Amino acid sequence: MLKKIVLTLAALLVTANVAFAEKTIVVAQDATWPPMEFVDANKNLVGFSVDYTDAMAKEAGFKIVHKNVAWDGIFAGLESGSYDAIVSSVSITDERKNAMDFTAPYYEVRQALVVPKTTNVTKLDEMKGKTLGGQISTTGYFTIKKTAGVTPKSYDEIGLAMEDLFNGRIDGVVCDDPVAASYALQQEQYAAKMKIAFVIETQEKEFYGIAVKKGNKEVLDLLNKGIAAVKAKGIDKQLREKWIGR
Secondary structure, eight states: OOOHHHHHHHHHHHHHHHHHOOOOEEEEEEEEEEETTOOOTTTTEHHHHHHHHHHHHHHHHTTTEEEEOOOOTTHHHHTSSSSEEEOOBBBBHHHHHHEEEEOOOOEEEEEEEEEEETOOHHHHGTTTTOOEEEEEEESHHHHHSSSTTOOEEESSSHHHHHHHHTTSSSSSEEEHHHHHHHTTTHHHHTTTTEEEEEOOOOOOOOEEEEEETTTOOHHHHHHHHHHHHHHHHTHHHHHHHHHTOO
């Protein structure tokens, strides 16, 4: 009888451990997009979205694994199951929603134009005849392509576009406003020659969301639980202040 009781208890413990085991979610991030996600001087993956995702995991009770993935192919990797989600400054768009599911929005973003300090413009129309750079498949690059009279130039990484602007090979760069500020205002070398001309005003608001494979409700629900908890505790505001200064 004693042996039977011991075996029963052991079985219950195994069942309990399985029931309460934390889910591990692997997230992909293109770490070339400061201050949102980037590699620091010690080669650590850091930034607003890294801290934000870690806070979500802590609050909602799941484990997180960060994976640095190049932007080119990052959506294909989600589709093939190489990771569970993309937390990499991905704006929620109708086109993307056809191919993947998104969490609730976690950050409102706007597009900004970075130009040499000698350039005085107040709207994109004034850049007709000029060449503007942006990271391929980003909303910044889509904005450039929609601007009549402008020559678009795509880059695999936004840093390469900024380097071309710094060296006078293009006339401007369009990208998310916190990234524009990181390059044009905070990096000493660039700040001496470049500035943010303006933030591009649009009628529709643009938000970052976390992308998951279409139909992956388990992961989507966990991530949404984490976002709700981070917002409820005001952690998101603390992280904006830490990484973006507002």
